[in-house]
Amino acid sequence: MKIAVFSAQPYDRRFLDEARIAELEKTPSAPIEAVYFTDRLTIDTVALAQGCAVVCVFVNDILDAPVLQALHALGVRAVLLRCAGFNNVDVQAGERLGMFMARVPTYAPEAVAEHALALVMTLNRRTHRAYARVREGNFALDGLLGMTLHGKTVGIVGAGQIGTAAAHIFKGLGCTVLVSDPAPQLQLGAIATRVTLEQLLAQSDIVSLHCPLMEATRHLINATSLALMKPGAMLVNTSRGALIDTMAVIAALKCKQLGALAIDVYEQESDLFFHDHSSDIIDDDVFQRLMTFPNVLVTGHQGFFTVEAMREIAAVTFANLACHTRGEPSANALAVNARPT
Structure with missing residues (x-):
């Protein structure tokens, strides 16, 4: 065969x-x-x-x-x-x-969940920027201030196996974990509290997306849902790029309603990800606009890797x-x- x-x-x-x-x-x-x-x-x-x-x-x-x-x-x-x-x-x-x-x-659902944590930790504590600074002999701490995750509220959107693994990880860090899923597949018991999406967005310091892409979830994060989020919250997406309306996210970043964005997926990623474009001119203006924000972290769909x-x-x-x-x-x-x- x-x-x-x-x-x-x-x-x-x-x-x-x-x-x-x-x-x-x-x-x-x-x-x-x-x-x-x-x-x-x-x-x-x-x-x-x-x-x-x-x-x-x-x-x-x-x-x-x-x-x-x-x-x-x-x-x-x-x-x-x-x-x-x-x-x-x-x-x-x-x-x-x-x-x-x-x-x-x-x-290995833990693989994607762990990558979500890696994105949060990197963006929160600016370790990617600190690494580059130290390589150049710059040990100044200005601009590297983060927050302690212990005690913060993390909202998990989607309670399948990956979302459940993420809930356990953030609970282990001492976070309060909220979950929104119309049909959660696994029992989270004392790990997380099930709430509506609106409640999750309003209460979470970090929102992590772990839901499938369907018509009901396409552009789940849009101008309306972003306005419901706690000002300055972090948004993380390791699921599918089209869960996010990228232009709405850019607008929320510009007005500082959204405090930070970490994505391992991108709606138009098929023309970019999994290939070396370091010698090319990337003509995706939306992606290039995203990359101008210092509070945006992008990886190339490596959560499963x-x-x-x-x-x-x-x-x-x-x-x-x-x-x-x-x-x-x-x-x-x-x-x-x-x-x-």
Whole structure:
């Protein structure tokens, strides 16, 4: 069986090949060949999957109806997502075509939660700026003043596995933790207090987003919700870029309603993230405007990027493939009414 792996970076190849070899050792009679492409899957790159029965995709690949139809016409019968979110997939179109579609619903949720904490700590204590100063022999403390997190209120929007892990982390720091989720999946007990989104925004010193991207959550953080936030609060997003209306956030930063912003995701990230643009002129004016703020911290969608998470992603991806080849249902299959975790 031949698999076309899109949006593949060297680290993807490393961990997927490890899992592929392990799978081959278990079933040597069913060899799997993986072909890696750095290209994103779009209608313009579908042809790269020629001769493959399966495609393996990531968060910024496009799997709308035209792409899925084109893949099906090439003989592709399975789509393996090496991520949890599937807002980039037209699940109904895939079901109509009879395609097997499965994701990795959870992978080391602590990895993303820990990255959210890293963003908060870095932006709050200005360690990134302190590092640069000390490298130049500047040991002055002016401009590096932060706040003690112990005793502060942290609002977690989305109480899936990642949000729950984040709640435990911030509770461990001595924070008061509030959670807003219409259908929390895990019991937080004494760890957090469940409140409405409006209450969470009004009371939190730090708001951390851990919810999936759906129509109901697109631009969840907008001019209206930003106005409800405690003046000077910090906003953190390690989930999906489109949860935030970036222009509204910029306006809130300019008037100092929003005190700080830390993001690992960006609504228009597909043209930027996962590639080296250090020698390019970045023509995204909105992103460039964000980067002018000293109280904004951006990382390039690396929240998931730990050894443990990468190994789990690869292992579950090939376990999903094994279900497809055996004609068995997968617990990780996409469904029209599924709620991303």
